[in-house]
Amino acid sequence: xxxxxxxxxxxxxxxxxxxxxxxxxxxxxxxxxxxxxxxxxxxxxxxxxxxxxxxxxxxxxxxxxxxxxxxxxxxxxxxxxxxxxxxxxxxxxxxxxxxxxxxxxxxxxxxxxxxxxxxxxxxxxxxxxxxxxxxxxxxxxxxxxxxxxxxxxxxxxxxxxxxxxxxxxxxxxxxxxxxxxxxxxxxxxxxxxxxxxxxxxxxxxxxxxxxxxxxxxxxxxxxxxxxxxxxxxxxxxxxxxxxxxxxxxxxxxxxxxxxxxxxxxxxxxxxxxxxxxxxxxxxxxxxxxxxxxxxxxxxxx
Amino acid sequence: xxxxxxxxxxxxxxxxxxxxxxxxxxxxxxxxxxxxxxxxxxxxxxxxxxxxxxxxxxxxxxxxxxxxxxxxxxxxxxxxxxxxxxxxxxxxxxxxxxxxxxxxxxxxxxxxxxxxxxxxxxxxxxxxxxxxxxxxxxxxxxxxxxxxxxxxxxxxxxxxxxxxxxxxxxxxxxxxxxxxxxxxxxxxxxxxxxxxxxxxxxxxxxxxxxxxxxxxxxxxxxxxxxxxxxxxxxxxxxxxxxxxxxxxxxxxxxxxxxxxxxxxxxxxxxxxxxxxxxxxxxxxxxxxx
Numbered sequence: 259x260x261x262x263x264x265x266x267x268x269x270x271x272x273x274x275x276x277x278x279x280x281x282x283x284x285x286x287x288x289x290x291x292x293x294x295x296x297x298x299x300x301x302x303x304x305x306x307x308x309x310x311x312x313x314x315x316x317x318x319x320x321x322x323x324x325x326x327x328x329x330x331x332x333x334x335x336x337x338x339x340x341x342x343x344x345x346x347x348x349x350x351x352x353x354x355x356x357x358x359x360x361x362x363x364x365x366x367x368x369x370x371x372x373x374x375x376x377x378x379x380x381x382x383x384x385x386x387x388x389x390x391x392x393x394x395x396x397x398x399x400x401x402x403x404x405x406x407x408x409x410x411x412x413x414x415x416x417x418x419x420x421x422x423x424x425x426x427x428x429x430x431x432x433x434x435x436x437x438x439x440x441x442x443x444x445x446x447x448x449x450x451x452x453x454x455x456x457x458x459x460x461x462x463x464x465x466x467x468x469x470x471x472x473x474x475x476x477x478x479x480x481x482x483x484x485x486x487x488x489x490x491x492x493x494x495x496x497x498x499x500x501x502x503x504x505x506x507x508x509x510x511x512x513x514x515x516x517x518x519x520x521x522x523x524x525x526x527x528x529x530x531x532x533x534x535x536x537x538x539x540x541x542x543x544x545x546x547x548x549x550x551x552x553x554x555x556x557x558x559x
Numbered sequence: 560x561x562x563x564x565x566x567x568x569x570x571x572x573x574x575x576x577x578x579x580x581x582x583x584x585x586x587x588x589x590x591x592x593x594x595x596x597x598x599x600x601x602x603x604x605x606x607x608x609x610x611x612x613x614x615x616x617x618x619x620x621x622x623x624x625x626x627x628x629x630x631x632x633x634x635x636x637x638x639x640x641x642x643x644x645x646x647x648x649x650x651x652x653x654x655x656x657x658x659x660x661x662x663x664x665x666x667x668x669x670x671x672x673x674x675x676x677x678x679x680x681x682x683x684x685x686x687x688x689x690x691x692x693x694x695x696x697x698x699x700x701x702x703x704x705x706x707x708x709x710x711x712x713x714x715x716x717x718x719x720x721x722x723x724x725x726x727x728x729x730x731x732x733x734x735x736x737x738x739x740x741x742x743x744x745x746x747x748x749x750x751x752x753x754x755x756x757x758x759x760x761x762x763x764x765x766x767x768x769x770x771x772x773x774x775x776x777x778x779x780x781x782x783x784x785x786x787x788x789x790x791x792x793x794x795x796x797x798x799x800x801x802x803x804x805x806x807x808x809x810x811x812x813x814x815x816x817x818x819x820x821x822x823x824x825x826x827x828x829x830x831x832x833x834x835x836x837x838x839x840x841x842x843x844x845x846x847x848x
Contacts, residue, residue: 369655441650442692442754446705446761447681461695 304543307536314533324492324515324530331526335534337494341510342478344495345409345488348504349416350474357421357473358466361428366440366454378429381422390482392418397486409495409509412488416477423476427469431462464553471549475542481513490514512538595812595826601626601765601795602647607661609642609651609819616642618819620661624765629787629796631806631827634816635842640799641689643816644767646670647797648684649677665765682709684765685758690774691750693742693757698734701742701753705761724760728752729786748779755786765795773801784809803843807831815839 318334325333360377368374396415401407435458443453459466477483484490489508496502512534519531602624609617617639624630632640642651649670651657663670670680682705694701702721706712712720721738725731730752734745742753751771758766768787772780787796787809800806806813807827814824815838823830823839834840841847 371655436690436692437653438688438690438692439694441653441686442688443694444653445648445650445681445686445688446708446757447678448704448708449678452708457694463695 304539307532307539310529311532311534311536314529315536319530319533323494324510324519325527326492328522328524328527333530335512335515335530335537337491337510338512338515338534339537341409341488341491341495342512344504345412345484345509345511346416346474346478348410348413349420349477350470352413352417353420353424354470354473357424358428358470360421360425361432362454362459364425364429365432366450366458378426381426384418384422385426388482389419389480390485393483393486396483401487404506406506407487407489407508408506409488409504409511411486412484412509412511415483415487416480419477419480419483420473424470424473427473428466431465431469432458434465435461468549468553471545475545479513479538479542481517484511484514488514490518595623595625598625598628600624601665602797603662603664605662605664607643607646607659607663609639609646610658610660612656616819617646617659620819620821622814622821622824624795624797625812626795627791627793628811629791629798629809631810631813632797632799632816633801633803633806633813633842634822635847636801638816639819640816641769642819644686644769644797644799647765647767648681648686649675650681650686652677678709682761683763684767685761685763686767687751687754687758687769687771689770691747691754693745693750693753696742697739698742698745698753699738702756702760704757709761720760724756725753727759727790728756729782729789730756746779748775748782751775751779751783752786755783755790759790759794763794765797766790768796768798770799770801772805780805803831815842817842 316334318332319336320334320339321336322332322334323337324335360381364374364378368377392415396411396418400411400414439461440453440458443457444450448456488511491502491508491510493502493510495504495509496507498504499506501507516531516534516538519527519534522528600623604620604622604624607617607620608615620639620643622630632643634640645651646659646663647665647670649659651659659671661671665680665684668675685705694704696704699718699721702724703717706717706720722731725734730749733749734753737745743750745753751774755766755771772783775783784805787798790796791811798806798810810827812825813827813830815822815830815834815836817838823834823836825835830839831843834843
């Protein structure tokens with residue numbers, strides 16, 4: 259009678275424990291350095307912008323348009339702030355519904371079909387296109403045919419950047435919803451669209467809102483796409499149409515104005531540019547932190 | 560089998576047919592005393608084949624699911640139990656590469672026919688899944704989901720029916736004051752009974768249960784088993800289970816699946832005390848699976 263214990267061969271040679279611990283330590287130290295390097299760079303940028311920009315923030319900064327007289331120390335960034343809000347808002351109105359529906363198609367209906375695979379690949383490629391190319395594209399399809407720059411052209415350029423981000427984020431988030439949820443909905447005799455919108459998207463709504471917000475934040479700080487489209491303006495936007503209107507004229511915006519003012523030789527203008535940079539950073543960071551705080555906890559809900 | 564010798568193992572095999580351990584089956588189980596052929600069938604499956612892409616998972620399954628009885632489907636992992644009942648409500652249609660061939664007759668029509676209205680089919684054949692899957696909404700809205708989908712009714716009628724479904728699912732006492740709380744804030748066992756309430760609220764004829772207790776603790780399992788016994792007066796229940804004691808405790812008829820085929824089907828008492836097939840015998844005595 260040969261037992262299992264008897265036929266066992268000699269134990270294999272053990273690996274060095276000291277060496278394993280050393281490797282562990284090295285990896286730990288390097289990842290620690292890597293993480294803190296990133297955080298330090300971020301902190302340095304925020305610190306620098308806060309120190310230099312805080313002084314420029316005043317009531318006038320948020321209420322008065324950009325100064326045209328280089329000698330005066332009056333004026334603010336109000337027209338640029340409003341312009342950025344409008345341009346980004348219209349871009350979101352175009353891109354978020356379209357991207358959301360596209361993401362639903364990719365995750366729920368197209369899945370691994372040929373069309374979905376092609377759409378997914380194109381979306382990935384478009385996400386990698388440099389934003390200035392997108393600006394030139396919007397220039398070619400909107401600015402050139404109508405012969406004038408416009409805030410709307412800027413919105414289209416930004417929407418073009420947001421669209422694939424929104425679609426892919428939506429797809430990724432919907433893919434996190436377990437299939438049992440879909441099956442349970444269908445097993446109740448509900449049609450597919452109702453299950454998708456009323457159950458699957460509802461289960462993922464925290465993630466979807468976070469995704470949409472991050473897509474907005476992603477383009478809020480873009481400059482290049484606006485260079486060829488919204489351009490900039492020292493005036494208030496005067497409405498929808500006409501030379502100073504959203505659809506027919508250049509519209510002031512934060513990033514392009516920061517770009518112009520920071521390159522100017524006038525100290526007051528430079529100070530305003532720092533103030534504008536601070537406003538953008540606060541808005542972008544604030545929105546990031548806000549959506550994370552709101553939706554991180556109730557992930558399932 | 561660390562510790563036993565090769566000789567002992569052979570010996571155990573040769574003794575297997577002499578004293579197999581038996582599961583106790585309640586004496587009053589109807590399958591033991593009634594005439595199977597005289598009972599009305601709720602669902603008749605004829606030569607059901609099932610394919611995942613090119614891979615065939617079910618081979619010529621034929622079975623009669625009797626009205627107002629509990630039919631247990633047992634067998635080792637991957638034998639096709641779940642695949643089989645997932646054909647009854649065509650839930651597999653969610654996946655493009657899955658196909659079923661053959662006939663599943665329900666109320667005079669073939670479920671697998673393209674003429675079938677899937678939404679109504681799924682109202683009439685409800686399903687409970689392995690993992691409790693409450694919808695991301697309140698307890699009340701979960702149970703009202705099917706009612707709102709399939710019926711027009713006044714608000715008071717709706718809340719009466721929700722209450723009724725929760726009572727029949729033996730969960731009313733636990734959620735009476737939590738109707739407006741999220742469904743997935745309940746415990747696992749409660750969530751599963753909530754899902755049962757959601758299914759029966761839509762007034763189905765058949766309940767398919769795909770291992771409903773495998774993610775539930777023993778206390779929750781006992782409650783669900785009690786519930787199954789209570790529900791069979793009104794519904795036809797098909798219960799897929801990994802747990803043979805469970806099949807023995809609650810079912811009237813049992814089908815043993817192995818490698819996509821129905822090896823044996825009969826009254827639960829017979830399957831567990833005197834199976835005709837060697838494979839069934841080996842499975843229920845824990846020899847494999």
